[in-house]
Amino acid sequence: MPEDDRKDATRDAVGREIEAALNEQVSGLPPSLSEALREKIRLRVREEIERDLRERTTSNRRDAARLAKEARKEEKHAEEGETFLRFNRNFRFQHMVMFSSVILLIITGMPLKFPNFILSRFVINFWGGIQYSTVVHRIGAGMLIYFMVHHFLYTILTRDGRRDFLLLLPRLGDAKDIVHNIRHFLGKVPDKPRFGRFSYIEKFDYWAVYWGCIIMIGSGLFLWFETDVLRFLPKYALDVAHEMHSDEAMLATLAIVIWHFYNVHFNPDRFPGTLLWWHGRMSEHEMKEEHPLELEEIMARRGRESAEVTDR
Amino acid sequence: MKRMIRHYLAAVLAAAALLSAGLAAGAAPGVSECMDCHGDKTIEKTLPGGRTVSLYVDLQAYRSSVHGKGSCVTCHADATAPHEKLAKVSCGRCHGDADKSYAGSSHGKLRAKGVTDVPACYDCHGKHDIRKPKDPAARTFRLNIVATCLRCHMDRALEQKYDLPGQQVMIAYQQSVHGMASKKSGLTGSAVCVDCHGNHAILPGDEPRSATHRQKIPTMCGKCHPGILEKYEMSVHGKGMRAGIAESPVCTDCHGEHTISKVSDPNSPVFARNIPKTCSGCHENEAISTRYALPKKRFSSYMDSFHGIAVEYGMTKAANCSSCHGVHDILPSSDPASPVNKANLPKTCGKCHPNAGPNFAKGDVHVEVSPKKAMGVFAVRLFYTIFISALVVLFVLHVGLELYGRWNRRKENGPDGKEGQS
Numbered sequence: 001m002p003e004d005d006r007k008d009a010t011r012d013a014v015g016r017e018i019e020a021a022l023n024e025q026v027s028g029l030p031p032s033l034s035e036a037l038r039e040k041i042r043l044r045v046r047e048e049i050e051r052d053l054r055e056r057t058t059s060n061r062r063d064a065a066r067l068a069k070e071a072r073k074e075e076k077h078a079e080e081g082e083t084f085l086r087f088n089r090n091f092r093f094q095h096m097v098m099f100s101s102v103i104l105l106i107i108t109g110m111p112l113k114f115p116n117f118i119l120s121r122f123v124i125n126f127w128g129g130i131q132y133s134t135v136v137h138r139i140g141a142g143m144l145i146y147f148m149v150h151h152f153l154y155t156i157l158t159r160d161g162r163r164d165f166l167l168l169l170p171r172l173g174d175a176k177d178i179v180h181n182i183r184h185f186l187g188k189v190p191d192k193p194r195f196g197r198f199s200y201i202e203k204f205d206y207w208a209v210y211w212g213c214i215i216m217i218g219s220g221l222f223l224w225f226e227t228d229v230l231r232f233l234p235k236y237a238l239d240v241a242h243e244m245h246s247d248e249a250m251l252a253t254l255a256i257v258i259w260h261f262y263n264v265h266f267n268p269d270r271f272p273g274t275l276l277w278w279h280g281r282m283s284e285h286e287m288k289e290e291h292p293l294e295l296e297e298i299m300a301r302r303g304r305e306s307a308e309v310t311d312r
Numbered sequence: 313m314k315r316m317i318r319h320y321l322a323a324v325l326a327a328a329a330l331l332s333a334g335l336a337a338g339a340a341p342g343v344s345e346c347m348d349c350h351g352d353k354t355i356e357k358t359l360p361g362g363r364t365v366s367l368y369v370d371l372q373a374y375r376s377s378v379h380g381k382g383s384c385v386t387c388h389a390d391a392t393a394p395h396e397k398l399a400k401v402s403c404g405r406c407h408g409d410a411d412k413s414y415a416g417s418s419h420g421k422l423r424a425k426g427v428t429d430v431p432a433c434y435d436c437h438g439k440h441d442i443r444k445p446k447d448p449a450a451r452t453f454r455l456n457i458v459a460t461c462l463r464c465h466m467d468r469a470l471e472q473k474y475d476l477p478g479q480q481v482m483i484a485y486q487q488s489v490h491g492m493a494s495k496k497s498g499l500t501g502s503a504v505c506v507d508c509h510g511n512h513a514i515l516p517g518d519e520p521r522s523a524t525h526r527q528k529i530p531t532m533c534g535k536c537h538p539g540i541l542e543k544y545e546m547s548v549h550g551k552g553m554r555a556g557i558a559e560s561p562v563c564t565d566c567h568g569e570h571t572i573s574k575v576s577d578p579n580s581p582v583f584a585r586n587i588p589k590t591c592s593g594c595h596e597n598e599a600i601s602t603r604y605a606l607p608k609k610r611f612s613s614y615m616d617s618f619h620g621i622a623v624e625y626g627m628t629k630a631a632n633c634s635s636c637h638g639v640h641d642i643l644p645s646s647d648p649a650s651p652v653n654k655a656n657l658p659k660t661c662g663k664c665h666p667n668a669g670p671n672f673a674k675g676d677v678h679v680e681v682s683p684k685k686a687m688g689v690f691a692v693r694l695f696y697t698i699f700i701s702a703l704v705v706l707f708v709l710h711v712g713l714e715l716y717g718r719w720n721r722r723k724e725n726g727p728d729g730k731e732g733q734s
Contacts, residue, residue: 184717240688254700258704262711
């Protein structure tokens with residue numbers, strides 16, 4: 001590695017220079033004092049060299065820069081406390097692919113369901129007419145299919161994916177949470193239910209997407225490749241697929257607009273939305289409010305880990 | 313224009329009368345004798361109103377006219393030299409057939425009642441300069457006919473007086489495929505007024521004897537479009553029309569009358585995008601559908617399909633009514649020759665969907681969502697209607713309750729309470 005060689009050479013030269021300058025400076029001092037000073041400087045230089053060694057490779061340097069940036073940020077927002085990574089980068093990417101595709105699909109698909117709606121013609125003409133808006137719809141469909149495959153592999157192949165999938169499975173506690181939450185809304189109990197990593201609201205969102213994707217992609221592929229499908233199935237099967245595609249689209253749109261938008265955008269705590277989808281982080285305060293059980297778990301795990309290894 | 317002619321005519325007659333009164337009747341004069349006076353460009357007579365009218369006859373125009381080889385007295389039999397007011401010229405003496413059919417026309421009938429602002433022979437054919445209709449200089453030449461008719465039919469005063477079709481109809485004709493073909497392209501084969509309305513025997517379309525009566529329209533259009541007529545006669549519409557069913561569509565019901573334009577013209581009622589609306593004029597009509605036991609909801613079920621929506625958004629290559637049912641040769645689906653007969657559907661669908669197989673015929677094309685007609689679609693729709701309604705109610709309930717709870721707690725804790733900060 002010529003770069004490293006060059007660095008080593010530079011470092012040696014700098015070392016000698018420091019040594020010479022030091023000798024010059026401490027020549028008039030008593031030996032004990034000069035030795036202490038020398039030791040102090042040697043220590044500092046070694047530390048500097050070690051740091052440089054750690055950051056020798058590019059990726060190391062990039063990681064270090066990021067850590068430094070985060071440290072600075074945390075220092076800046078010290079009052080907010082620690083932030084917790086709720087969604088990893090992979091998951092956030094999936095979500096972005098999904099919502100872009102769903103937006104494309106809804107705006108190019110809904111005008112076909114409501115051709116008489118006043119904006120429909122405008123939206124279709126925006127894409128240059130129906131012959132192009134249908135192409136855009138297929139691009140959106142391709143993105144959604146990609147997302148589905150990606151998420152499927154993510155669920156199977158990654159540790160986070162498997163963990164989240166298991167945590168997303170509905171359980172009895174969710175029913176209790178619903179009852180508890182409603183009682184809380186009505187003022188019967190003072191505190192809201194303590195949710196874990198996923199509340200029933202989020203679980204509903206997740207499984208709605210699952211169900212929606214299966215129906216929409218399945219029926220959509222029927223309509224996309226209608227001639228091939230009709231080689232094996234009668235036309236009335238295609239009619240059923242058409243109806244399902246149309247109705248499920250309506251359901252999905254309403255679920256997004258009413259349920260998801262309220263819970264992540266129009267909810268007074270979050271209005272007009274947070275950047276969680278972008279950076280994936282949640283503040284300690286938010287964690288305490290919305291996922292107290294998960295926060296407790298994280299803290300307990302940290303406690304265990306710090307008992308095993310000494311803190312950095 | 314018309315008024316001028318009227319005055320002119322009156323003047324000629326008055327002058328002739330004065331002249332004949334003052335001069336004794338002599339032997340029948342020859343053309344040159346007549347021209348002694350009438351060849352003078354300054355010869356004129358004064359009307360009672362004080363206006364003057366020229367009595368000049370252009371010999372050259374007369375000589376080159378269709379009657380140019382004859383003599384003045386053939387028509388003006390009572391003319392002497394000199395003469396007073398002459399008797400009315402009767403074209404019917406020679407042109408008996410034309411005179412007879414003219415007498416039966418709207419123009420002729422009014423004329424017989426003494427109305428003078430409806431056209432007589434000379435208004436369309438001219439006087440001394442009458443030429444054969446084949447002569448490009450004739451007023452009745454095919455390319456000049458429109459201008460000849462429009463002399464009166466673009467006149468607002470006449471239009472209101474006789475309740476004639478408005479100017480916009482005439483303008484529409486001039487902009488139609490027929491009008492443009494004759495006016496712009498100079499084609500003599502294109503239909504001009506007389507081709508449809510007849511020449512001497514013009515009658516309003518609601519009179520059974522009229523050339524433009526509904527029952528005669530297919531034959532009339534078929535004069536120039538015989539191939540189309542042949543197909544139409546075979547179709548369910550053509551058969552219905554021949555059977556005397558007045559509601560059965562004729563050419564003009566789909567194509568328009570004076571407005572007829574090319575199929576490729578976006579304003580044409582038979583332009584791909586407008587076809588569904590044109591057909592639905594009858595086929596979405598409850599009375600007609602019931603009377604002839606036609607299948608119902610053809611238009612709405614089509615408009616619910618992707619074909620209908622795509623056409624509505626201007627995708628003209630998407631199937632419209634005629635893509636499957638045919639155009640002039642439409643047959644009921646029960647007819648084995650119909651392209652929408654179950655047996656022919658794969659082939660018909662295959663025009664756009666390559667490799668369409670027999671499965672295309674298994675199910676309705678016009679999907680009527682009812683348990684009887686399309687159980688699967690009906691069930692899915694019912695399920696989703698219930699499911700969506702239920703979910704929306706639950707969503708709204710949950711959101712509403714949450715907001716209610718927030719509002720309540722805010723009231724209790726005050727805006728700076730626990731819920732106030734987030």
